[in-house]
Amino acid sequence: MKKKVLIITYYWPPAGGPGVQRWLKFVKYLPEFDIQPIVYCPENPNYPIMDESLVNEIPDTISILKQPINEPYGLASLFSKGKSKKISSGVIPKAKKQSLIEKTMLYVRGNYFIPDARKNWVQPSVLFLSEYIQKHKIETVITTGPPHSLHLIGLQLKARLGVKWLADFRDPWTTIGYHKDLKLTDASKAKHIDLEQKVLNTADEIIVTSNHTKNEFLTKTKHPISVITNGYDSHSVRVEGKDEKFTLSHIGSLLSERNPVVLWETLSELIKENDAFSEAFKLQLIGVVSDDVIESIHENGLKNHINVLGYVSHDEALEFQMKSQLLLLIEIDSEDTKAIIAGKVFEYLISETPILAIGPKDSDVEQIIKSTNTGTYFNYKQKSELKVQLLSYFEAYQNNTLEVNAIGLQPYSRKALTQKLSAIILKR
DSSP: OOOOEEEEEEETBBOSHHHHHHHHHHHHHHHHHHHHEEEEEEEEOOOBOOOGGGGGSSOTEEEEEEEEOOOTTHHHHHHHHHHHHHHHHTOOOGGGOOOOHHHHHHHHHHHHSSSSSGGGGGGHHHHHHHHHHHTTTTOEEEEEEETHHHHHHHHHHHHHHHOEEEEEEOOSSSOOOGGGGOOHHHHHHHHHHHHHHHHTTTTTTTSEEESSHHHHOOOOOOOEEEEEEOOOOOOOOOSSSOSEEEEEEEEEEOOOTTOOOOHHHHHHHHHOHHHHHHEEEEEESOOOBBBBHHHHHHHOOOOOGGEEEEEEEEEEHHHHHOOOEEEEOOOOSSSGGGGOOHHHHHHTTTTTOEEEOOTTTTHHHHHHHHHHTEEEEOTTOOOHHHHHHHHHHHHHHHHHHHOOOOOOOOBHHHHHHHHHHHHHHHOO
C-alpha cells in the first residue's frame, strides 16, 4: 500500500511560474516511489501569473482538496488595480519612485499581514485538514512556501495531531530580498523572526533549495535540513533551429533591483564599436519586466535592439530557450541572493544554449553553471571580462560554432530529485 502524504501549497495550476512547477513535478513522480500525494490548495486564489497549459500536467490519479481563501489583494485593487497586481507579483518600484498609494500598500502589506497576505487562510485550513487527516489516516504533511504563512498550517497540525511535518522553503524567510521593501517596523521584524524560529524548530525536517539557505538555517535550528533543488523535466517541445539574429534572451521576471546596468553598458559599447554586432544583436525579455529596467535599457541606447514579450506559457518559454543564441540569467548583487536559484536555471541547463549569468560572487548558481559546463558567470565588477566573453560568443555565432557541452545534469532531473524527497518522506 502506498504511503499517503498531504502537500499544502498556495501555487497550483492554473498558476504560472517556477513555484508551481516544483510541486507539480514532485506530485507527478511520487507514485513511482510508493507514495500517494494529496494536494491541498486554495479554491479562489489571486494568482499574479496564469498558465493554463500547466493544468494538463496534473496527474489524473491524485486527489486535490480545495478550500476558499480570503485575500486582501481584491480590496487593494479597488484603490489601484494595476499597482496591486504589480506588487503581488513582486514588482516593487524603487523607493524614490513609489507613489503614496504604493508606499501605503507596502506598509500595510508588511505590518498588518504577517507573515504574508495569505495569513487568513491558516485557521480555516487547520480546522478542515485536522478532520481530513484523521479520517484518512495521513501520517505525513508537507508545507511549501512562500507564502510562508502555509508553514503555520503545518505548525498547528503538528501540535494538534502529532503528524510528521516537512517544511519546504523554496526561498528564505526573514532574509528574502523583498523584506527590505516592505517598510517593516521593528515589532514586525521581531514577529517574523519569532515565527521563523517556531517553524524551523518544530518541523521534523526542513527542505531548502540551495546550500546557502541550508547554511543560514543551520545557525537557527538543529533539526535536519536537506537540500533538494528545483530541476528539469523531459518535454516534447522541439524547434527547427536557432534564431538568425544573435539573440540574448532572458526568461522570467526582471524586477527593479534585478537590473544589470553593467550589462546594458557593455552591450551599448559593443553596438557602437562593432557594426556587425549592432546589425545582428537582439535583446529578448520574456516575462514581467519593471519600468525601471526598461528605462535603464533605453538610457543605454538599446531601444532599437530590445523585444519585450511579457509572460508566455511554459511550452513557449521552452521554445524561446532552445531557439535563442544565448540565455541571460540575472540575480541581484546582494549577499542575501547568493541562496537564490531560479527555477528556470535547470531548464536553461538542458536547452543546449549557452548561459550568460551575472550575479553575486560565490553564489549557488555560479557553482551549478561551472560544474555543469553550461555557460559563464560574472559578478558585477567584471565588466571588462564580460565584454570579452560577449565578443567571444558573438564570434562563435558568426562562425556557426556557438554551442554548449553540458555535463553532470542527471542529479537535477525531476525524477532524481523526487527520489531524494521520497527517501525523506519514508524515513522513520
